[in-house]
Amino acid sequence: MARTLPFALLLLLFSVASLSARAQCEGCVADMNCTVDPPFPTLCPANPPDATSGVYYEADITFWMPVSFTDPGSGFTVDLLQLTITGVSGLPFGLNFTPSEPSGVYYPPVNEYGCGRICGTPLGQGTYPVLITVLAHVNASGFELDVPQEFTTVVNVLPGSGANTSFSYSPTSGCGSVTSSFQALIDGSPSPTSYAWNFGNGNTSTSATPPDQTYDTPGDHVITLETTIGGYVLNAVAVTGTNTNWCGDVEEPDVPFVGCTGSPDPYFVLTNGGGGTFTSSTVDDSNTASWTGLGILLDNPPYSIAFYDEDVVSQNDLLGTYNIPANGEGTYFINVAGGTTGSLQISNEPQQVYTDSDTVTVYAVPDVVLVEDELTGELCVQDEELTSYVWLLDGAVVADANDSCYQPTGPGLWQVVGTNGFGCVDTSNTIVVCPVFELVQNGNVLFVPSGYITYSWTLNGLPIAGNEAFIFFQGDGLYAVTVDAGNGCTITDEYLHDTSGLEEVADDGSRLGVFPVPNDGNFTVVAEGLSTTNVSLDLLDMTGRVVHRQRSVAAQGTLREVVSIDVPSGAYMLRVTDGALVRVARFIVR
Structure with missing residues (x-):
């Protein structure tokens, strides 16, 4: 059965650190002044400082492991020969720990001091219970024992002051319509990691890299991501039958002509990849057994489970060993060692959950409407609160025109570009300002400005041949010209030429x-x-x-x-x- 030694203070060191192979926090320096009197395993400082979400963290921790100390619970002298860290679970995601001994094995008789460096960037605020498993090899009253231990402590991560740490996205805002790309930032691999997005536009996703999302309604759109880092948990073990390896002991003798008498007393031992073990309770005198509600986190693979028959006097009998495959959750059926059968129930259960929200903001685009005063010809922006105006004539910027109204200085296509307080712009409708001119006489020539598309002349309503901006007088009468000036502008003007009463030349x-x-x-x-x-x-x-x-x-x-x-x-x-x-x-x- 499991034996407990009350030297938990030493083991608190490993409650704030992970022996993950991914950790890269080398370079710790031990504090050689870390001691207490009377001697007892000591951690300096006793607790690491709090971490802050989203902020890089680094701290060195020194621990003193005296070779010999008095067990306060029993009063016996305990010699600490070796300490092996077999697993750490529940550490806030983003923090890692690198011990001064990469193998995680310490020999106090050789060196009573060790250290480790905690580093990383924790991503989620909160209070995290951390489970540490170790295997201590001790000498107590002349007996050398390998004692498995489990210890729990709490690591606090304070909230950060920055943006969310669960996901990135871009752009965060825009005018009229925004299409944003999203990327989850937390990856708990090899632990199963799941994502639950709510994009605030009616869409959801479970992908770490979801499809781009479009927001075309002005206002704030709240995006929420819940990231769950799971763990495979052994919840139940069942033995439905055993082989006969238990038969023949003092407790269950094999009687000639009768056969095996009695029944086995089954229990199991679960061993992780670091050599740490969990030993179950024993079911007496039964070929079948079940253990439920175990809740054992399988976070240090590979795992094997060995079934035994417990004997009081003789050596316990191995009934078979099953290597648990790393195939995820489900029911695993066992049939080993020629007759030992049963099953395992493994589920994927949340270990750490991070929830973050952020916002995509869509600003309204102004609706810039340009109107013309029928009397004065002035152009004005209608009913719109804008912060700036840029006037355009035939697509070119008009210098020094920056008010909401403007009197056109010439013919052409007039527009205005308006900007609102959010920096969103809109170009108005186009108003055509047609040229204005009169027929002018110079000597015997009648003309209008040149450069337009067509000119149609008449004298007393009868067409005059040609497509020029001028004509020579062809006698008295009513001259008229119709000019196609482009942009839908057609201008007609008349001139009465009358030389009656003048001297003939x-x-x-x-x-x-x-x-x-x-x-x-x-x-x-x-x-x-x-x-x-x-x-x-x-x-x-x-x-x-x-x-x-x-x-x-x-x-x-x-x-x-x-x-x-x-x-x-x-x-x-x-x-x-x-x-x-x-x-x-x-x-x-x-």
Whole structure:
């Protein structure tokens, strides 16, 4: 049966540390001043400082293991020959422990001091009961005994101040619609680990890397992840029959011509991968037995279970050994050693549960509506509280236009980009501002601005051939032009030309015009009825000085020449020389 020695203080060291093969916390330094009087196994410090969730933690612990001390319970002198750590379970996930002896085996007669380093980042706050199993080899009153021990302590992890430590996600917020990716951060492998996501949008998942989630409703959407690190637990053992290895002992003699008498007294011994054992109670005088409610965590594989017949006088009889496969939860049926049968019940039960929540925030996108004042033509953003405005004309930003209303400075496609207090933007509807102009006469030329798509001229309602921005007068009457300016803009204008009552002037058939008037130095010269091919264009200021001269070529008596000059504002005269003939037109540069 199990024997207990009251030196639990020494073993508290291992309640705050895990002998996981994954631990990488080497480099501890023992405190050689760690002693007590009278001698007794001592831990320095007695308890490690609290850990904080999400914060890296590292601490060295020294323990003193005197070779000999007095057992306070019995008063006997106990010699501690060897101590083997066989398992640690329940340590907060993320913390590991590396002892100064990698094997976990200590020999106090050789060195009474040992140390270990705890390190890692605990992920979940809370209070965690930790179970430590050891095998102590002691000498008490001349008897050497291997004594299995179980000890429980509590490790506290304080809440951290940062974000959740169970999962990461991105992006965390956005405008209008947000599609976020999620990743669970806690992996308890090789322990079974499960995930239960609730994404706050009606969707759930059990995957460590769930599908991307879309949130298209403004507001806060709370995401919750419950991470469960399980453990395989041996809950029940049953023996349904035994072989005859128990027969023939003093307690159950094999009588000639009669056979085996009596019945076995079965019990079992469960052994883990570190050599630690659990011994069950004994069922007297029965070929069948059952043990329920065991709750033994199988966290240090591989495991084997050996069945024995307990004898008071003779040596206990081995009835068979079953190596438990690492196949997870379920019922395992046993048939070993030629007749020992039974079953094991193993379940997957939560050992540590972490629950974290976080939020995806969707900000509303503004609905920017642009309206035009029918009287003034001013454009304004309608009923929207925005923090900034950027006005666009034909897609280009309009400088120094940053108010909710703006008076268009010219024709084109007008829009505004509005930004609300969350930084979300929206581009308004488009309002077309059509150009405004009038028919202008300059000499015998009637014109409108050039550069538009089509021009349709009429005289007294009858079409005039051509698609130009100008015409020469063809007599008195009502002139009209319809201009397709693009963007759905069609402009129609009229001009009444009436020369009745004016003195007749001889007409040699030649015509000269400049348009537009006034202009900015960029204008078109139109001449008809020229007699030669080579034409000279001279621009004179009001003092008669020639400020610009260029040569042009007329085709079939017609000249259309674009002139671009950089001159001061004022009145100018254009002189066109056609051989011996000179024609003059006056205009204004602004």
